[in-house]
Amino acid sequence: MRPVSIHTGAWRYPGAWPDANFNFAAYKHFARTLERGKFDALFLADHMAVLNMPTEALKRSHTVTSFEPLTLLSALSTVTERLGLIATASTTYNEPYHVARKFASLDHISGGRAGWNLVTTANPDAALNFGHDEHMAHGERYKRAREFFDVVTGLWDSWADDAFVRDAGSGVFFDPDRLHVLNHKGPELSVRGPLNIARPVQGWPVVVQAGSSEAGRQIAAETAEAVFSAPSTLADGQRFYADVKGRMDRLGRDRDSLKILPGCFVVVGETLAGAREKRALLDSLVHYDSAVASLSVALGVDASRFDPDGPLPEIPETESSKSGRERAIALARRENLTVRQLAQRLGGYAGLAMVGTPASIADAMEEWLATDACDGFNVMFPYLPGGLEEFVDHVVPELQRRGLFRREYEGATLRENLGLPRPANRFFPPRP
Amino acid sequence: MRPVSIHTGAWRYPGAWPDANFNFAAYKHFARTLERGKFDALFLADHMAVLNMPTEALKRSHTVTSFEPLTLLSALSTVTERLGLIATASTTYNEPYHVARKFASLDHISGGRAGWNLVTTANPDAALNFGHDEHMAHGERYKRAREFFDVVTGLWDSWADDAFVRDAGSGVFFDPDRLHVLNHKGPELSVRGPLNIARPVQGWPVVVQAGSSEAGRQIAAETAEAVFSAPSTLADGQRFYADVKGRMDRLGRDRDSLKILPGCFVVVGETLAGAREKRALLDSLVHYDSAVASLSVALGVDASRFDPDGPLPEIPETESSKSGRERAIALARRENLTVRQLAQRLGGYAGLAMVGTPASIADAMEEWLATDACDGFNVMFPYLPGGLEEFVDHVVPELQRRGLFRREYEGATLRENLGLPRPANRFFPPRP
Structure with missing residues (x-):
């Protein structure tokens, strides 16, 4: 809390x-x-x-x-x-x-x-x-x-x-x-x-x-x-x-x-779309200067040279954490995020999230509880x-x-x- | 407190x-x-x-x-x-x-x-x-x-x-x-x-x-x-x-x-005597075994060999703190305390005390405040x-x-x- x-x-x-x-x-x-x-x-x-x-x-x-x-x-x-x-x-x-x-x-x-x-x-x-x-x-x-x-x-x-x-x-x-x-x-x-x-x-x-x-x-x-x-x-x-x-x-x-x-x-909404809108609004309030630093750390490259409002370009392999880079790239592709949106997601809160209706959130929690997670x-x-x-x-x-x-x-x-x-x-x- | x-x-x-x-x-x-x-x-x-x-x-x-x-x-x-x-x-x-x-x-x-x-x-x-x-x-x-x-x-x-x-x-x-x-x-x-x-x-x-x-x-x-x-x-x-x-x-x-x-x-009483009785009752609740240890420290002698219910005998000078001994002796003489009462006073609370009526306590406080104490x-x-x-x-x-x-x-x-x-x-x- x-x-x-x-x-x-x-x-x-x-x-x-x-x-x-x-x-x-x-x-x-x-x-x-x-x-x-x-x-x-x-x-x-x-x-x-x-x-x-x-x-x-x-x-x-x-x-x-x-x-x-x-x-x-x-x-x-x-x-x-x-x-x-x-x-x-x-x-x-x-x-x-x-x-x-x-x-x-x-x-x-x-x-x-x-x-x-x-x-x-x-x-x-x-x-x-x-x-x-x-x-x-x-x-x-x-x-x-x-x-x-x-x-x-x-x-x-x-x-x-x-x-x-x-x-x-x-x-x-x-x-x-x-x-x-x-x-x-x-x-x-x-x-x-x-x-x-x-x-x-x-x-x-x-x-x-x-x-x-x-x-x-x-x-x-x-x-x-x-x-x-x-x-x-x-x-x-x-x-x-x-x-x-x-x-x-x-x-x-x-x-x-x-x-x-x-x-x-x-993040609770009356509809799935409503919940996602709340999260998008919240993420949009993360300042881009802070957000892009988080993105650069995750990708292992300087992300400040990317077009904030374009899609995430191809990212070469680097010495940095592979799992962090792969997670970030997969997230951008899955949710079709711009560089700015991806950066703000990572700079806002990047961990486990349940975003949806009371019923869909309860479904997810039930699954975690029922499957020894x-x-x-x-x-x-x-x-x-x-x-x-x-x-x-x-x-x-x-x-x-x-x-x-x-x-x-x-x-x-x-x-x-x-x-x-x-x-x-x-x-x-x-x-x- | x-x-x-x-x-x-x-x-x-x-x-x-x-x-x-x-x-x-x-x-x-x-x-x-x-x-x-x-x-x-x-x-x-x-x-x-x-x-x-x-x-x-x-x-x-x-x-x-x-x-x-x-x-x-x-x-x-x-x-x-x-x-x-x-x-x-x-x-x-x-x-x-x-x-x-x-x-x-x-x-x-x-x-x-x-x-x-x-x-x-x-x-x-x-x-x-x-x-x-x-x-x-x-x-x-x-x-x-x-x-x-x-x-x-x-x-x-x-x-x-x-x-x-x-x-x-x-x-x-x-x-x-x-x-x-x-x-x-x-x-x-x-x-x-x-x-x-x-x-x-x-x-x-x-x-x-x-x-x-x-x-x-x-x-x-x-x-x-x-x-x-x-x-x-x-x-x-x-x-x-x-x-x-x-x-x-x-x-x-x-x-x-x-x-x-x-x-x-x-200690507040309706009368001076009432306040003193409260304090005497309170002191009487200090266990003698603990109290006599405090008295022995103050006097610099083993007080456990004294008659608890008799007056304080003459105390020879020792290597211990002179002021502590003199204060204890003076207190016993002034208030005419038995060995037990003196021990219980010291074992209970031995510092500055105002024991009396609201008016006498206010008098004492006023004196302290008015005389740069x-x-x-x-x-x-x-x-x-x-x-x-x-x-x-x-x-x-x-x-x-x-x-x-x-x-x-x-x-x-x-x-x-x-x-x-x-x-x-x-x-x-x-x-x-």
């Missing part, structure tokens, strides 16, 4: 709220609308630096600045009742004690609705904001992330659920035998503990991940309870799903204990507030009618709604 | 809410009551570790765990309208980029009501939770703190107030000429910037400090806008006030740009919710009647209410 949409032209769309990044009332409206639509959760990505792009593109970006996610979700917890609240926190540029505390605190304040999206931070500029000259290497980042997970969950288990007896008569506030000092000393991290906050309502906030590399898929299979994946096609989705669930089988983990949720950009979706709205409201008012009822989606929340916590078990405390197993 | 009071026996007081540390509804009631009483702000201290005390004392402490302050204040910002929201954040165990972002975010979410209490963290156990074997030395901590302040305020100034033009026609979201990259490289910290959040509503959240050492008073004179001081007596308060304001004179800073606010524990108070309530409600319902009206306290908030932001100017942006001075 980005407050102005992930699409870079969305802040210019008719009816958009361009200042939504700093408008708490706007977020409140979005969160309450998601809750009206029975969404599991609102997810906020995070960045440890201003986005790493040239100034000419950056100055057109509505996501250049934003609220800090934990403070924002905490504020939103007071204006919602059932909606889960998931934020990204980097394991590379944070200390596990802080991360454990903040998510535990959000979990307590929200009555068990917190989720932590564990990321290792891809933007190398972040290093420069945290006293490092160079970004930590990929392998190193994942090694730290895996240990970081152990420390954070160990800190969450510092206190038994029944530690706080609060016996006013004897004056004993907690039972010291129900407190565990972690004393973690590992290759990357050294953290004594205990955490200075009671065990979270959910035991642990729901652990989410979004990495798609080999290391990312392995750590997800080992530790995640939800994964935000980014497949471009149904076949991609099925491959990713089979890979991660297969890793879980080999680890002896129950497949249902991890939900795979592809990011999906949904996902367990749900990380829905992205093309423009706000309109795109969100259209989804909740038209797509959600269609999914409910088909029995594909809840009509009421199953429980009070994010875990209960996702159908995930509450983790046992590793230091204080349930009493027989 | 501690949710169960700073007094260690308060959770056992009749009518107390012992679970208030994890009860958001309780905090909401407290915050709204403070706002009804026109308080400038609610202040939350913070700890980077469980309090450093023996298990036998710790297990009786209601402050052993708590919400994380930033997430809590952010949630409270949505249920209040004018109340300032001040949290502690350590410069020793945090990164300036995170601190700058979080307080900027709280300032935006709350509409300009955030304050940052800059501390260097005194609890040596915190080091062990952040990968260090030893606590950073005092001088080193203050050196880092001073540079940390420069970096955080520099990051807050990353964006001119008018940077975000959001011109949907041209597609320009912000003016790159109104963005400053900090590029800080100092002896302790290296932070590139810019901050990925717009300049705070207040320019900078209000900067608060609480250190009383030589280094603490100097950094306060240089940088703070409010100081939580901890004098025991009026004369102490006057000495501290003269010292810090004198340092400001020498630095060329306007004396009014820093407010000195002594911590003051206020303070600019206001950091009021601490003996038990909650009763002690807070008694203060708001009886002491506040008495102060208002005397013209010593506001009847309505002066402004919308914490700065406006404290009478502090909005800082100019050092990189984008006001246009002529």
Whole structure:
């Protein structure tokens, strides 16, 4: 959930709220609308630096600045009742004690609705904001992330659920035998503990991940309870799903204990043509200077010398990513796009999209769910507030009618709604 | 503001809410009551570790765990309208980029009501939770703190107030000429910037400090806008006030740009005797095992061998702090306390206290204000919710009647209410 949409032209769309990044009332409206639509959760990505792009593109970006996610979700917890609240926190540029505390605190304040999206931070500029000259290497980042997970969950288990007896008569506030000092000393991290906050309502906030590399898929299979994946096609989705669930089988983990949720950009129209027109209008709002840079990256050639209003010329093979080039060329041919339209599509939002009527979108979602491509979706709205409201008012009822989606929340916590078990405390197993 | 009071026996007081540390509804009631009483702000201290005390004392402490302050204040910002929201954040165990972002975010979410209490963290156990074997030395901590302040305020100034033009026609979201990259490289910290959040509503959240050492008073004179001081007596308060304001004179800073606010524990009764009885009852709820440890520390001798219900015997001089011993002995003689009562007083809350009727408390506050001992108070309530409600319902009206306290908030932001100017942006001075 980005407050102005992930699409870079969305802040210019008719009816958009361009200042939504700093408008708490706007977020409140979005969160309450998601809750009206029975969404599991609102997810906020995070960045440890201003986005790493040239100034000419950056100055057109509505996501250049934003609220800090934990403070924002905490504020939103007071204006919602059932909606889960998931934020990204980097394991590379944070200390596990802080991360454990903040998510535990959000979990307590929200009555068990917190989720932590564990990321290792891809933007190398972040290093420069945290006293490092160079970004930590990929392998190193994942090694730290895996240990970081152990420390954070160990800190969450510092206190038994029944530690706080609060016996006013004897004056004993907690039972010291129900407190565990972690004393973690590992290759990357050294953290004594205990955490200075009671065990979270959910035991642990729901652990989410979004990495798609080999290391990312392995750590997800080992530790995640939800994964935000980014497949471009149904076949991609099925491959990713089979890979991660297969890793879980080999680890002896129950497949249902991890939900795979592809990011999906949904444009709703009364007709298919109407939906496509909305998307075309949205894409047309991406400035050509920014758009052509995206196209050049995808093709591996300087696209600024092409006629913007002509068809895409033949593109020679280059050293750049073959799959990116082929996807771009196929898209231009399939939808008969001009160079400008192709550039604006790639510069706007280039990932998985479902563009159509409530029925056609529900058909597509049903196919993904029925063919082992996902367990749900990380829905992205093309423009706000309109795109969100259209989804909740038209797509959600269609999914409910088909029995594909809840009509009421199953429980009070994010875990209960996702159908995930509450983790046992590793230091204080349930009493027989 | 501690949710169960700073007094260690308060959770056992009749009518107390012992679970208030994890009860958001309780905090909401407290915050709204403070706002009804026109308080400038609610202040939350913070700890980077469980309090450093023996298990036998710790297990009786209601402050052993708590919400994380930033997430809590952010949630409270949505249920209040004018109340300032001040949290502690350590410069020793945090990164300036995170601190700058979080307080900027709280300032935006709350509409300009955030304050940052800059501390260097005194609890040596915190080091062990952040990968260090030893606590950073005092001088080193203050050196880092001073540079940390420069970096955080520099990051807050990353964006001119008018940077975000959001011109949907041209597609320009912000003016790159109104963005400053900090590029800080100092002896302790290296932070590139810019901050990925717009300049705070207040320019900078209000900067608060609480250190009383030589280094603490100097950094306060240089940088703070409010100081939580901890004098025991009026004369102490006057000495501290003269010292810090004198340092400001020498630095060329306007004396009014820093407010000195002594911590003051206020027990309100209908009569003086009634107030004293409340305090005696409260002190009696401190467990003797914990209390006698505090007394032993103060006296520099093992007080557990004294008769708890007898008078304090003669105490020989020792190597321990002379002032602490003399204060304890004088207190016992003055109020004719038994060993148990003295121990419970010291173990409950030993600092500056005003115990009396609304009129006598207003008299005392008036004297402090009129004799250059303070600019206001950091009021601490003996038990909650009763002690807070008694203060708001009886002491506040008495102060208002005397013209010593506001009847309505002066402004919308914490700065406006404290009478502090909005800082100019050092990189984008006001246009002529």
